[in-house]
Amino acid sequence: MIRLAVRVRREDADVVLAELLELAPGGVEETDLAGGVIEYAVYGAPGELPDLPDVQAAAGGALVEVVTTEVADDWADRWRQFHRPIEIGGRLYVRPPWEPAHDDLMDLVIDPGQAFGTGAHHTTRLCLELLADEDVPDAAGVMDLGCGSGVLAIAAAKLGWGPVAGVDHELESVRATAENAEANGVTVTVERFDLIRGGPIPTAPLVLANLLRPLLLCVARAGFTAGDAPHTLIASGLLTHEADEIAAAFARHGLHETDRRTSAEWAALVLRRP
Structure with a gap:
């Protein structure tokens, strides 16, 4: 399972979220990070996630960083615990x-x-x-x-x-x-x-x-x-x-x-x- 995280400036977060939900209508995970940054993350198997160029275009000038990581197979249970x-x-x-x-x-x-x-x-x-x-x-x-x-x-x-x-x-x-x-x-x-x-x-x-x-x-x-x-x-x-x-x-x-x-x-x- 892959976690794709997009980090954007807080002041642009609502506009970016609207664009991201067009690419990932099932919803996103939202986390406050230090330094005035919001992280939006989606999960999926390889090939199921939005294309990286589309994600970067959706974030536009608000983009701070895009991070992809592998997550353990029990991610759904850990997500529930969150x-x-x-x-x-x-x-x-x-x-x-x-x-x-x-x-x-x-x-x-x-x-x-x-x-x-x-x-x-x-x-x-x-x-x-x-x-x-x-x-x-x-x-x-x-x-x-x-x-x-x-x-x-x-x-x-x-x-x-x-x-x-x-x-x-x-x-x-x-x-x-x-x-x-x-x-x-x-x-x-x-x-x-x-x-x-x-x-x-x-x-x-x-x-x-x-x-x-x-x-x-x-x-x-x-x-x-x-x-x-x-x-x-x-x-x-x-x-x-x-x-x-x-x-x-x-x-x-x-x-x-x-x-x-x-x-x-x-x-x-x-x-x-x-």
């Missing part, structure tokens, strides 16, 4: 399907084999913690921007928000969110949408945006459908030194910071309209 359950705020228990449920916590099952984003990354955990702390008003809709595997949207539905919707540029993520929502017994309306080129952003009273800085700035520039900013926006995917810039970008839409949390080098913001 995905462990996490507890969020004493309320949610996010787990892969091969782990048992927690008797005392709200169960959320995410299949990491379908798309990236199972809840373990600092940015996703921060979003989930802030979401779990929100009071749920009556008939309060949610929009998950860049929904990935659907973990944030599904958590919102489990916590009582509704209706819940999500958008993502990648068709594989749209499918994964729909499948994971069905597996969890909740309803999430999900469709394909390009946050960079799609125009005004679909909105709801609560918007979840676990996106890297460039995409968050795209959302702030594009504005929201019918000029109607959400009442609350939870933004993550940020390095701590980027948080002030993102807060200022959304302040132009009347959204002002009311909470900030950090984990390692990452930050998440709660932005609200008065």
Whole structure:
């Protein structure tokens, strides 16, 4: 079995990931490396992996390095060990399907084999913690921007928000969110949408945006459908030194910071309209 890893600069990661998923629609493994670098890896037998020139072209000017290594035959079992359950705020228990449920916590099952984003990354955990702390008003809709595997949207539905919707540029993520929502017994309306080129952003009273800085700035520039900013926006995917810039970008839409949390080098913001 071969592991093909592409290392790119963090600021270009979302754009590169979109291109890589066209070549490897089954999903990629994502790892933070030192020095502001993100590594995306895919696994396969010789001849099953994307061609190296195509991978290099997909990464473009963001490419730092391409590394191929042989992995042991038990890589699938070790990959499962990498995905462990996490507890969020004493309320949610996010787990892969091969782990048992927690008797005392709200169960959320995410299949990491379908798309990236199972809840373990600092940015996703921060979003989930802030979401779990929100009071749920009556008939309060949610929009998950860049929904990935659907973990944030599904958590919102489990916590009582509704209706819940999500958008993502990648068709594989749209499918994964729909499948994971069905597996969890909740309803999430999900469709394909390009946050960079799609125009005004679909909105709801609560918007979840676990996106890297460039995409968050795209959302702030594009504005929201019918000029109607959400009442609350939870933004993550940020390095701590980027948080002030993102807060200022959304302040132009009347959204002002009311909470900030950090984990390692990452930050998440709660932005609200008065």
